Amino acid sequence: MTQTSEPDQSRTPATEWTVRGSDRDEFPEVARVVGEALLAPETAEERLESIRPLIDAHGYDRILVATDGDEVVGAVNAFPFEMTMPGGPRPVAGVTGVGVWPTHRRRGVLSALMRRQLRDLRDRGESLAALWASEGGIYGRFGYGAASMEAELTVAQPHSALIPDAPRDPALTLRLLGAEEARDQVAEVFRRQAPAQIGRFQREEVWWDRALKDTRDARGDRSALKVALVSDADGPVGYALYRTRAEYGQAGWYSELRVNELVAATPAARVALYDHVFNRDLVARVVVENTAVDDPLWNLLADRQRIGAVPITALWMRLVDVPAALVGRSYAAPVETVVEVADRYAPWNAGRWRIKADEDGAGVELTDDAPDLSLDVSHLGAAFLGQHTLAARVAAGVVTEHTPGAAARLDAALRVPHAPVCGMIF
Known part of the structure; x- marks a missing residue:
């Protein structure tokens, strides 16, 4: 489960924070910070006892912390899941344990953590991330889209x-x-x-x-x-x-x-x-x-x-690597379209991508051609599981459709036969 507060870009820039990896010895401090951020009812010792088995099983090398001097003031983690996506099981980073110490809210701590985590996930070859959000107004700015309802x-x-x-x-x-x-x-x-x-x-x-x-x-x-x-x-x-x-x-x-x-x-x-x-x-x-x-x-x-x-809103999806994520997905109908993607926190995704796909697979490549759709990467994440449509976002005015019917055609290709369900908060 994730939590934190929205960063205020008018204050301390995210680049000023030190973000680094952590280890098992530092985990009690990480648990303390995240527990306080989530208003966890148990004591720090009780929370540590309840979540340490999960971290022991998945490893401590994926935990990132933000520090103010010697003090841990923020943290984020990601479990290495095998999660079923359209087209079958694939590696997905299950983002969790996100929190910022209350005295350091709105100072860019979370922005620094998110940027570093996205780079690390890409370097690991993980093209998708998923999370459950305890506060829904936060993660869209980091490129996550609310992709499923339960x-x-x-x-x-x-x-x-x-x-x-x-x-x-x-x-x-x-x-x-x-x-x-x-x-x-x-x-x-x-x-x-x-x-x-x-x-x-x-x-x-x-x-x-x-x-x-x-x-x-x-x-x-x-x-x-x-x-x-x-x-x-x-x-x-x-x-x-x-x-x-x-x-x-x-x-x-x-x-x-x-x-x-x-x-x-x-x-x-x-x-x-x-x-x-x-x-x-x-x-x-x-x-x-x-x-x-x-x-x-x-x-x-x-x-x-x-x-x-x-x-309830369930999984939020993030395309860490846009072409790899789209190539790894299945498609229900043929489609060829150019999508212009904006991505503030993962600039390697920004650009115009030609998607050419059918039931046998997909190819995605950069192009200079005029776009059929322009959107933020979060909207691709919201549509990735096939439950929510881009056409609905065009109607809401948050996705721009340059070619009439482009959103509906891409939606038809992204369609899945049954609605997703995760069923377990992580």
Whole structure:
């Protein structure tokens, strides 16, 4: 997760700050700075204990710090993910741990960190970066675009019936297990399904530690974590991770069942999981977190108007290396266009790029030809996952279309069959 405050360019220039790499010995100070910036509720020691396993697993060599003399006043990190993009899994830098010490806000600290990190990522050969933003008004200036939305869906009883022809397979079996009991099977289902779902990243053991954490603090006022595991003759094909909260009033039980994650390899496995959570006794409402905006539940519930949906902005995408990022992506339709890109923080991306692509691949090269579109690199990031369109940004007046229909044609090429979902804040 990331946070910081917007730099004020009228004050200390970013170039005056010292930005350098860090190491394991300095990490307690990094954790202190980031925790304070994020208003973390735990003590510095507690935060250090909770996040150190993630850094141990991914390494300390990607952490950057900004210093004022000997004092660490800002930090940024990036996990080396294998994340599914349009066209399949590829390396993506998962930017995280961003923070500026409160006394050094609006003085260019973040600008210095962002510039250096983008250079480092490019030098590593990583053409894409992604992040979750705890404050949405910041990262556009650094070239990130809000690329995906996810939704929390709520269905209250008695409106949870699925359509009569929902696919059901009587050969499937469903077991209710504890988190650790089902860990290996859940991880295997996810490992197989992640490459088919744009936005998912493969999880190492430390990420499963986090997803399946079942301490008293993790539970809050809810039950222990439960795992509904669906299997066929060959093994597990789906799971739902959920907790319940028992509540009773004058009208009787009005308990809640909250699904943290639901992953299924087949439509029938998904229906079996929805049948299970919607038919638990004493449950008055079911909440499904972290769903794609086109989650199959919209087409499975008999009365879709009974779904309460709360959308959230999920992944922000950044094209670190514009030609490499665009060449590595798949395309749904042929397109040839010239895009003029502005990029304040990664000047190697600035210029006019001819994109020539079809279902078999793409070529991207610099050109002197007149542009069909002019835009900031952040708008390419917002459109990269195929959920948001450039045409909508033309209509908003933030992307300039020089050739009528150019945005729509590029949007058609960038289209993906299903909305992205990441489902885990990093």
